[in-house]
Amino acid sequence: MDGFQPPGRLVTLTDVAREAGVGESTVSRVLRNHGSSSKRARERVAEAVARLGYVPNRLAGSLAGPGASAQLAGVIVPSLANVVFPDLLRGLTGALDAAGIRCVIGVSDYDPDREEALAAALLSWRPAALLLTGLEHNPGTVALAKAGGVRVVEMIDTDGAGIDAVVGFSNRAVGAASARHLVARGYRRIAYLGHDLQVDLRAGKRLAGFEAALGEAGLSLHGTEIRPGPSSPGSGRAGLEALLARHPDLDAVYFSNDDMALGGYFACLSAGLSVPGRIALFGFNGLDFAAAMPQPLSTVRTPRLEIGRQAASCLMGERPKTIDVGFELIEGATA
């Protein structure tokens, strides 16, 4: 069609000023709707912008602007394979979008060193804020975050001390509530089935809360199965089969999350074990499919989008240091 456009010089604000027959500052003022300008100037600038197809260069804008901080938010999540984090991002981008703030993302793969490297990399874009997941970080990450001149928000977990702002819920409390629910329903031989805890510290906190609450009821875990690797229905299915082979008498299983629980449910269907008669299942997260199952999954719904939204508002207005968004125990039909 129209010959290849060599990436050569792009249209600059100076070009727009010349085209519109006004000064650069006028263009700048009009474009940002900042300071005063005449109607005539506004029109001429708008025309020139349209004619030239001008796209402002925010690298330059942020560099020149005050505090030299960009309309960017650096976000580090441990994974994108688990729905939780896309949901978080969804809440974040949705809320930040309105303010014209874009998210630059980094995926740490649950590795604190990688997280630190990413923090440095993201900070080099001089974002207005740095959003981290969880409260456990390398000392270097904390140092960077503190020295970075940015607002820091730690998301999802409130069990511990944060750097600056914290938005989430208590994973310990979730675990405890789950345990109390199972105990109240009369289950006594309860096992835990999870994915790698070294790596997913929040799951570890839930388990700790779960065991503590069991202890208060004079019980303890009746078997544990930790699967290597990330959580998935496949892992949950294999895990439940392994668990039942070792502890044929267990009557309930607490899963590290709904994906694992779904796999467990599939295992029960395949083996013809009645749920919750023969064995009760309890998950975590409250994902979409949980409510659509033939027997709705008993689980805890976490307000993931809300965490994202609240985190976003932490960046903009002045807000309390710690926001606990709570959680909701869903009494399904599987426990």
Place this chain on the structure above:
Amino acid sequence: MDGFQPPGRLVTLTDVAREAGVGESTVSRVLRNHGSSSKRARERVAEAVARLGYVPNRLAGSLAGPGASAQLAGVIVPSLANVVFPDLLRGLTGALDAAGIRCVIGVSDYDPDREEALAAALLSWRPAALLLTGLEHNPGTVALAKAGGVRVVEMIDTDGAGIDAVVGFSNRAVGAASARHLVARGYRRIAYLGHDLQVDLRAGKRLAGFEAALGEAGLSLHGTEIRPGPSSPGSGRAGLEALLARHPDLDAVYFSNDDMALGGYFACLSAGLSVPGRIALFGFNGLDFAAAMPQPLSTVRTPRLEIGRQAASCLMGERPKTIDVGFELIEGATA
């Protein structure tokens, strides 16, 4: 602890130069490992950087550098609620990470106007590349992309003409292959159950391919149910129930994706309909849970991570204009 750090002036390269007792250019060269420098200079700079906790300002770096293009990639996805897109991002960030390129994301909510606005917003960060989803865009988006002086990669769909590079597979072919599979298995009264097609154009293309292949076999769709809103197991479940009420005699259902199919499977379990004896189910995407189901779901696995990876390599090396990553039909036990 250590009094609040006013966001005041951060450490600059000039500070490092002074601290190290060398010139700015030397620091710049050492830091980027570009050009030659003495061992002594490297050591002194490294010390100064560590002592001062210097984090380079890439806004300034990119502005000064050649072509003024940043080590950023602008990515626009229609949604984060569907696993497909996080998977895409996962492939992308994984591959781009090594090259030090960060992703800035935008979520268009399947709205072309929003996509256009996001394209302009992302382009204003002067990214090295712009990654879009699908081939259908506003004329304005295309104009921006062409004038932006950036590499453009359109992902997921290869059914049509792209702006620059295209990485994906043929959704039409997926639909056709799915139809041929069902026909070959002897199903004749086949219905389609999908989510909003106006919005998800790729699903529309699959359906078109599906119907075309049915036509070749002398068949046509035996019922259609389009659910408003996004795809989800809940929607799939309700949809299948509605479909069966209208067409009690259908013997197979083609779902717009695995989430919908999972819901359909749950509906069958609840209603006690044998799968695939009474009714066969066929999905799309090949998600994790599909293989863990009591009866593995018959579906088409799409190489989502691979698309992300290939898209990343499109940005860096010179690559063919269009990469078809193909797909794989999974003969599960539900169709």
Place this chain on the structure above:
DNA sequence: AACCGGATTGGCAGCGCTGCCAAAAACAGT
């Protein structure tokens, strides 16, 4: 007609960094 206060405007320095270039230093060969 000269004057005044506020609205509007343009020039220009400078944000932190990189590229270029010439100067300085280190090294090599005679």
Place this chain on the structure above:
DNA sequence: ACTGTTTTTGGCAGCGCTGCCAATCCGGTT
């Protein structure tokens, strides 16, 4: 010791934009 490299170095302009400030313009007053 002296010249001819080669390596290493620092100064400085300038990337595109914004903030500041002084200059200019406008309408309404005396």
